[in-house]
Amino acid sequence: MPVPILKQGALLIATLQDALTDKDWLDFQFELTKLVGVHRSTGVILDLTVLDVLDSFATKSLRTIAEMVKLRGARAIVVGIHPDVAFTMVQLGLTLHGIETGLDLEDGISLMKHPTEFRSH
């Protein structure tokens, strides 16, 4: 099932669904980076609110997407990670270092308005 990618002004918002296959992730990667160019977007928000599990492949894909988006000249922010998911990820050593994160979509959008020198570890 393809991931819906919505255009909101200069931003792209992708709401990731549960149970994406590895192929879905790969398709999503290319679709998203393509759309960044098509819409000349300055930022991408990856919303994980509905995900209640995030495995290592998904984490790796997120990282790849974030880096690809950066190379295409836009910012990527991951939002909506549930507390339980966050802690499980950390325990598995999946920490998304170098990727910006936000609490939820609203937070992500407001982060996009401010350049933040603080957050990259």
Add this chain to the structure above:
Amino acid sequence: MVFKDTMHIGNLEQFEGTDVTPGEISKRKDFLQFRDADIERLLEIRQFSQEHVESIVEEFYHHLLSFPDTKEFFRDPRVLARVKKAQIDYFNQLTAGNYSDDYVRGRLKIGRVHQNIGLSFDTYLGAYRRYLESFFLRLFDAYRSEPEKAVNSFLSMLKLVFLDISLAMDSYLRTIRLQTEAIRELATPVLQVRQGLLISPIIGLIDTQRARQLTESILRSIREQRAKVVVIDITGVPLVDSKVANHLVQTVEAARLMGAMVILTGISPEIAQTLVVLGVNLSTVRTVGDLQGGLEEAERYLGYRLVKDDKATPFQS
């Protein structure tokens, strides 16, 4: 060998106000090898015991009254008279032949009383030893012609005494357990000081369980209060081991995944040394010397600026 109260094994209903179940008592008696033969031997010395009980109890209190710490408990002569009487009753119970639930209940209750008046366990043990000495000296004296019988009665009595001590210990252990739980339940507070800024001052030792609890409440608060920064202050934490340190690091990372930054403040020189020596990697954690510094850093990050109003009238009471 069939035990009189084998039927209690598996009965999980605890004696009131204790952690002890009748099944546990049966197991304990079994392990102490306290058997029907012991009960019979104890019954056999009942008469002897009743004859000597008063002098034994007198000696016992003479011992207690000669130490300032224990003397303190019996300042009131009425109290002394009452406990002496209770002691005589107890002593008679030792050879009464009935060591089932009511007996156990009585022992557990005494343990709680000791606890309530603040009698320490070592005093209890020391007093008990004095008791046994008086008892056995008289026993061996009375059964001089039958030393074997004296030894056997002695051994049976010893089993019962050990059971009693274990029951008294249950009361002490239960109190310790309850206290530990109470301390653990002292919720680790996560408080909002400004929009988007939480502080969590931690006092006391952090064990793995508390660390987990802390993580949970911090992550939950970040979500509920939409926090961007959490300042965790560990000034009141005496020491941190590598496990807890790693847990803190994980909390920081998990908070970051939720878009919040954690500032750790109040790391004492001892803890700093421990962390460095243990090689805990805290490079992903933002640390500031004290809580004030942490709050200032957080406010800067959130875009708050604190301005002192020189014209403000000082507060007058």
